[in-house]
Amino acid sequence: MPFEDLKPEVSKILVNKNNTVTERLQLVCQLLKDTINYYDWVGFYFRNGSKEELKLRTYVGEKTDHEIIPFGKGICGQVAVSNKNFVVPDVQAQDNYIACSITVKSEIVIPLFKDGENIGQIDIDSNTPDPFTEQDERFLEFVNQEVAKIL
Ligand code: SME
Numbered sequence: 357m358p359f360e361d362l363k364p365e366v367s368k369i370l371v372n373k374n375n376t377v378t379e380r381l382q383l384v385c386q387l388l389k390d391t392i393n394y395y396d397w398v399g400f401y402f403r404n405g406s407k408e409e410l411k412l413r414t415y416v417g418e419k420t421d422h423e424i425i426p427f428g429k430g431i432c433g434q435v436a437v438s439n440k441n442f443v444v445p446d447v448q449a450q451d452n453y454i455a456c457s458i459t460v461k462s463e464i465v466i467p468l469f470k471d472g473e474n475i476g477q478i479d480i481d482s483n484t485p486d487p488f489t490e491q492d493e494r495f496l497e498f499v500n501q502e503v504a505k506i507l
Pocket of ligand 1: 397399420422425429430431432433452453454455456463479481
């Protein structure tokens with residue numbers, strides 16, 4: 357399904373107040389993983405209170421040990437401080453990287469802003485090398501903007 361067709365599906369899930377916010381985030385993770393064949397792990401991390409660390413809120417894909425990630429550590433921790441998208445075509449080429457699974461080849465992390473503040477991120481791992489384009493970035497920015505509206 358092209359990204360333009362996915363956008364209304366994402367919005368529909370997020371505005372459905374019959375589910376809790378965490379349930380809605382989980383459904384978005386599931387939709388993205390099920391629909392985009394190179395999205396193998398999809399999760400949302402958020403800042404853990406006022407601590408300088410990220411906490412995993414919800415995800416789909418292989419179980420991970422990395423529920424807490426300190427700011428600055430790994431791709432996710434770097435995005436928490438840079439406030440910038442981070443596209444990694446080849447995770448093995450990264451020094452500051454936290455491996456979740458040996459099958460992962462690439463990763464994309466997009467910060468999530470609420471009222472201009474970087475409060476979390478969507479993180480996607482792929483078992484395909486170098487699959488992400490600017491279209492992924494624009495789509496995931498849209499997803500995060502929609503999420504910010506319900507937080
Ligand atoms: N690879 C990430 C850690 C999170 S897992 O991908 C779920 C990183 O380097 O920050």
